[in-house]
Amino acid sequence: MAQEYRVLLEYADKINPASAADYINVGGYKGLEKARGMERKALIEEVKKSGLRGRGGAGFNAGMKWSFVPQDAPVKYVVCNLDEGEPGTYKDRIICQKNAQALLEGMAICGAAIGSSQGYIYCRGEYPFVVDLLRRAIESAKAEGALGDFDIEVRMGAGAYVCGEETALIESIEGHRGEPRFKPPFPGVEGLWGVPTVVNNVETFACLPYILTRGAEWFAGIGAPKYPGTKIVTLTGDVVNTTWFEVPTDMTLREVIFELGGGVKNGKKFKAVQVGGTSGAFIPEANLDCPIDFDSMGNIGAALGSGAVLVLDETRDIVDVVTRISKFFEHESCGKCNPCREGTFRCREIMERINNGNGSEKDIENLQVLSKVMQKAALCGLGQAAPIPIDSTIKHFKHEYLRKLVVTSGKGGH
Amino acid sequence: MISLTIDGKEVQVPKGTMLLEACRIAGSDIPTLCYDPDLKLAGSCRMCVVEAKGRRNLLATCVTPAENGMEIYTESSDVIEARKIILELLLSRHKLECHTCESDGDCKLQDYCYRYGVTDSRFDGEGPHFTKPDPNPFIMRDYDKCIMCTRCVRACDEITGALAINIKDRGHHAKISTAFDGDLADSTCVFCGQCIMVCPVGALTSKVSAGKGKPYQTEKVITTCTYCGTGCTLALNVKDDKVVGVTSVRDREKSPVNNGALCVKGRFGWDFINSDERLTTPLIRENGELRPASWDEALDYTASKLQAIKGQHGADSIAMFTSARVTNEENYLAQKFTRAVLGTNNVDHCARL
Incomplete structure (x- = not known):
C-alpha cells in the first residue's frame, strides 16, 4: 500500500503556522542557522547536491539557479512565487496554512546563499487570507529574531494567471502590466528592478530547511533519484x-x-x-x-x-472539458506575443466548433499545426503549454473528437 | 568573438551580438514585425524565429544573443511553418483592404505574406473588431489593421515621451489604447506622429495625406523643416508636382538632427504650401489696403520708417521681437542689428512668453 511521506507537512495542524515559536519548538530555524554558518559557495553546493528541483513546474535545479547569480552584485532579491494560478492546484496554500515558517526560513536560506537581505512573496489575489497569515508569520519570525537581517515583504497579485510566469511576476511586482519578459537575461542576472533575483516556488523554498538540517544526501535519497x-x-x-x-x-x-x-x-x-x-x-x-x-x-x-x-x-466528455480549458487560456493569454494571443483565441473557436458538432477533420488538422507552432514559437511557458491539453487529447482520445465531427464523406460521425 | 554557423555559412560576431544581426551578416534575411532598431526590444511578434540545432523551441533572433558553436537554420520547414501560421493568425484579425490602404506597397504584413505565399488565413472565425473612430485631424487609427507589434507604444514612450498610448485588455482582446480608451485629443498625445513613422502596416496613417497618393506613387524629396531652427530632416512626398505629405527620414546619416522624429507642425502642417491665401510677395499697406511690392521696395520702406521713428521718438521706442522658428544665427543677427544699427537693447523672443 502506497503511503504518504510527510516532510514539509509533518506538523500540519499540530502547530500554529503563523507562530515562529511553535515552529522553533519542532526544530525550525535550525537550517537557517546552519546555512548562515556556511560559506555561500558551500551552501549553494549543498543545495545542488540535494538534487532539489523547482517545484513550480519547470523542474530546474535550485542550487544551479542560485549559482547563476553574480556574487558581487550590491543588491539582490529573493522572490517567492505564490501566484498558484493553475486550476486544481492548492499545494502552496496548504504549505502556507500548515507550515508558513518553513517558507520564510527557506527564503532566508536562499538569501544567505546569494547574499540578499530582501525577500518578496508574490501572493495570488485570490488568497487575501494567506496574505494575512504570511504577514503575521513574518511579524512573529521578526519578533523571535529568527530571520536576522533578512526582511520579507508580501505583495499581492490581481488575478492574472500569467503572473505565475516568473518574469511576468517580476513585472507585476514592479507595478507594470503582467507580461513576460524575453529571456535571456534571466532573472538570476537581471530580475526585479533590474538586479539579480532568484525566483522559486513556495514548495521549493519550504524544502530547504529540511535539506539543511537533515543533509543533502538524505534528501537526495527520497523518491526518484533525478527529481x-x-x-x-x-x-x-x-x-x-x-x-x-x-x-x-x-x-x-x-x-x-x-x-x-x-x-x-x-x-x-x-x-x-x-x-x-x-x-x-x-x-x-x-x-x-x-x-x-x-x-x-x-x-x-x-x-x-x-x-x-x-x-x-468514464462519463466525462473530453472534448467538452478541453473546450472549457481552451476558453481559460483565451482569457488568460496576456496578448504580448502573436502565437499565444491569436492562437489561444483560434484554439477556443475551433474547439467550440467541434464541441458544438460543427467541426470537420480539417479543424483537427488546423488545431494540430497551430498547437505545434504555439509550442515552438510562443514567447513564454503559457503560450507554449496552452495547446498541450488539445494536443494530448487528440493523441489519446481522438475517437472522442471524431465522434463529434460533422459527417462528411463517410468519415467521422457516430 | 563568437563563431557560429548560419544556413551553412560560418560567421564571427562580437559577444553580445543578437542572432538577428548575425543572420544579417551571414546574408540570411530575417522577417521582423516588432523589431525596430531605434526602440527597446519586445521579442513579441515571433516572426524572426529560427531553428537552432539541439534546441526544442525556435529562437526569436531579435532577443537571443549569438552563442559559440550555434548551428542556425533560418528557413527550415518548422521555421517557415511557424511564420506562415503567424501571418495567417494576423490576417484573420486584419481588415484586408489593401486596395484602398494608405500603406499599400509599404506594408510588412503584405511583404511577408507575399514572400511566404500566404494568400488567405485558415483561421476563418471571428474577424477584426477593434476599430473605434478617433475624431482628431491628424492621425488615422484603424486597429482593424493593427498587428499588435507595440512599436507605436514604444515610440510614444521612448522617442516622444508622451506616454499617450499603451495596451488595454488581455489576449486576443488586447488593443492599443489611450487611458480609459478615450480619444487621442483627450490624452497626453502631442500628435507628433512618431507612431505613424514606426507602424509597419496601415493601422496608423496620416489623415492629412489620406487619398492623396500611395507610398510608391510619391517622390520623396529630402529637405529641412522650415518651422523652427531645430533643423529636422523630413521627406516631402511629391506627386504631380504637389506636396501631398511628409514622411520621416529614418536614415541617421541623412537625418542627423532628429533621426526621423518630427513634431505635429513638421509632419502634418504642410498643406499651406498650395494654399491660395499664401503670401508670395511682400505687401505694403496704403490707405488701409494691402498692395504687392518688391523686396527692395519693402525693405527701403521699412528702413525709412524705422529711421523716422528713431529720429522722432528715440531708439528705445523700437523693440525687436524674434522667433523660435528661425535659427540661432538669424536670432544672433537680429539682436546684433537691433543693438548696433537701431541702437536699443529692446530685444525679446517668443519663447519667453
Missing part, C-alpha cells in the same frame, strides 16, 4: 479523496489516484487524468504506472507541473 524529495499533490475531479497528499516522487500515478485517492468516485471507471494543472497533458489509463517525477512524466509526454491531479471518470 528527489517529496511532492505535494492535490487531487480534484472524479476521485474519492479530493484532498492533498505529500508523497515521495517515485510514487506512480496509479498509486496516487487509486491508493491514496481511493479510486474513481461512485464506482465509475477511470477515463483520464490531467496532471500539473490546466496546461498539463491528459493521460490515459495505459500510462498510469508512470512515476510522478519530472522526467518520468516527461517521457510519457506529460508534465508533473504544479502537482495538480484532475481525475475524469
Whole structure:
C-alpha cells in the first residue's frame, strides 16, 4: 500500500503556522542557522547536491539557479512565487496554512546563499487570507529574531494567471502590466528592478530547511533519484479523496489516484487524468504506472507541473472539458506575443466548433499545426503549454473528437 | 568573438551580438514585425524565429544573443511553418483592404505574406473588431489593421515621451489604447506622429495625406523643416508636382538632427504650401489696403520708417521681437542689428512668453 511521506507537512495542524515559536519548538530555524554558518559557495553546493528541483513546474535545479547569480552584485532579491494560478492546484496554500515558517526560513536560506537581505512573496489575489497569515508569520519570525537581517515583504497579485510566469511576476511586482519578459537575461542576472533575483516556488523554498538540517544526501535519497524529495499533490475531479497528499516522487500515478485517492468516485471507471494543472497533458489509463517525477512524466509526454491531479471518470466528455480549458487560456493569454494571443483565441473557436458538432477533420488538422507552432514559437511557458491539453487529447482520445465531427464523406460521425 | 554557423555559412560576431544581426551578416534575411532598431526590444511578434540545432523551441533572433558553436537554420520547414501560421493568425484579425490602404506597397504584413505565399488565413472565425473612430485631424487609427507589434507604444514612450498610448485588455482582446480608451485629443498625445513613422502596416496613417497618393506613387524629396531652427530632416512626398505629405527620414546619416522624429507642425502642417491665401510677395499697406511690392521696395520702406521713428521718438521706442522658428544665427543677427544699427537693447523672443 502506497503511503504518504510527510516532510514539509509533518506538523500540519499540530502547530500554529503563523507562530515562529511553535515552529522553533519542532526544530525550525535550525537550517537557517546552519546555512548562515556556511560559506555561500558551500551552501549553494549543498543545495545542488540535494538534487532539489523547482517545484513550480519547470523542474530546474535550485542550487544551479542560485549559482547563476553574480556574487558581487550590491543588491539582490529573493522572490517567492505564490501566484498558484493553475486550476486544481492548492499545494502552496496548504504549505502556507500548515507550515508558513518553513517558507520564510527557506527564503532566508536562499538569501544567505546569494547574499540578499530582501525577500518578496508574490501572493495570488485570490488568497487575501494567506496574505494575512504570511504577514503575521513574518511579524512573529521578526519578533523571535529568527530571520536576522533578512526582511520579507508580501505583495499581492490581481488575478492574472500569467503572473505565475516568473518574469511576468517580476513585472507585476514592479507595478507594470503582467507580461513576460524575453529571456535571456534571466532573472538570476537581471530580475526585479533590474538586479539579480532568484525566483522559486513556495514548495521549493519550504524544502530547504529540511535539506539543511537533515543533509543533502538524505534528501537526495527520497523518491526518484533525478527529481528527489517529496511532492505535494492535490487531487480534484472524479476521485474519492479530493484532498492533498505529500508523497515521495517515485510514487506512480496509479498509486496516487487509486491508493491514496481511493479510486474513481461512485464506482465509475477511470477515463483520464490531467496532471500539473490546466496546461498539463491528459493521460490515459495505459500510462498510469508512470512515476510522478519530472522526467518520468516527461517521457510519457506529460508534465508533473504544479502537482495538480484532475481525475475524469468514464462519463466525462473530453472534448467538452478541453473546450472549457481552451476558453481559460483565451482569457488568460496576456496578448504580448502573436502565437499565444491569436492562437489561444483560434484554439477556443475551433474547439467550440467541434464541441458544438460543427467541426470537420480539417479543424483537427488546423488545431494540430497551430498547437505545434504555439509550442515552438510562443514567447513564454503559457503560450507554449496552452495547446498541450488539445494536443494530448487528440493523441489519446481522438475517437472522442471524431465522434463529434460533422459527417462528411463517410468519415467521422457516430 | 563568437563563431557560429548560419544556413551553412560560418560567421564571427562580437559577444553580445543578437542572432538577428548575425543572420544579417551571414546574408540570411530575417522577417521582423516588432523589431525596430531605434526602440527597446519586445521579442513579441515571433516572426524572426529560427531553428537552432539541439534546441526544442525556435529562437526569436531579435532577443537571443549569438552563442559559440550555434548551428542556425533560418528557413527550415518548422521555421517557415511557424511564420506562415503567424501571418495567417494576423490576417484573420486584419481588415484586408489593401486596395484602398494608405500603406499599400509599404506594408510588412503584405511583404511577408507575399514572400511566404500566404494568400488567405485558415483561421476563418471571428474577424477584426477593434476599430473605434478617433475624431482628431491628424492621425488615422484603424486597429482593424493593427498587428499588435507595440512599436507605436514604444515610440510614444521612448522617442516622444508622451506616454499617450499603451495596451488595454488581455489576449486576443488586447488593443492599443489611450487611458480609459478615450480619444487621442483627450490624452497626453502631442500628435507628433512618431507612431505613424514606426507602424509597419496601415493601422496608423496620416489623415492629412489620406487619398492623396500611395507610398510608391510619391517622390520623396529630402529637405529641412522650415518651422523652427531645430533643423529636422523630413521627406516631402511629391506627386504631380504637389506636396501631398511628409514622411520621416529614418536614415541617421541623412537625418542627423532628429533621426526621423518630427513634431505635429513638421509632419502634418504642410498643406499651406498650395494654399491660395499664401503670401508670395511682400505687401505694403496704403490707405488701409494691402498692395504687392518688391523686396527692395519693402525693405527701403521699412528702413525709412524705422529711421523716422528713431529720429522722432528715440531708439528705445523700437523693440525687436524674434522667433523660435528661425535659427540661432538669424536670432544672433537680429539682436546684433537691433543693438548696433537701431541702437536699443529692446530685444525679446517668443519663447519667453
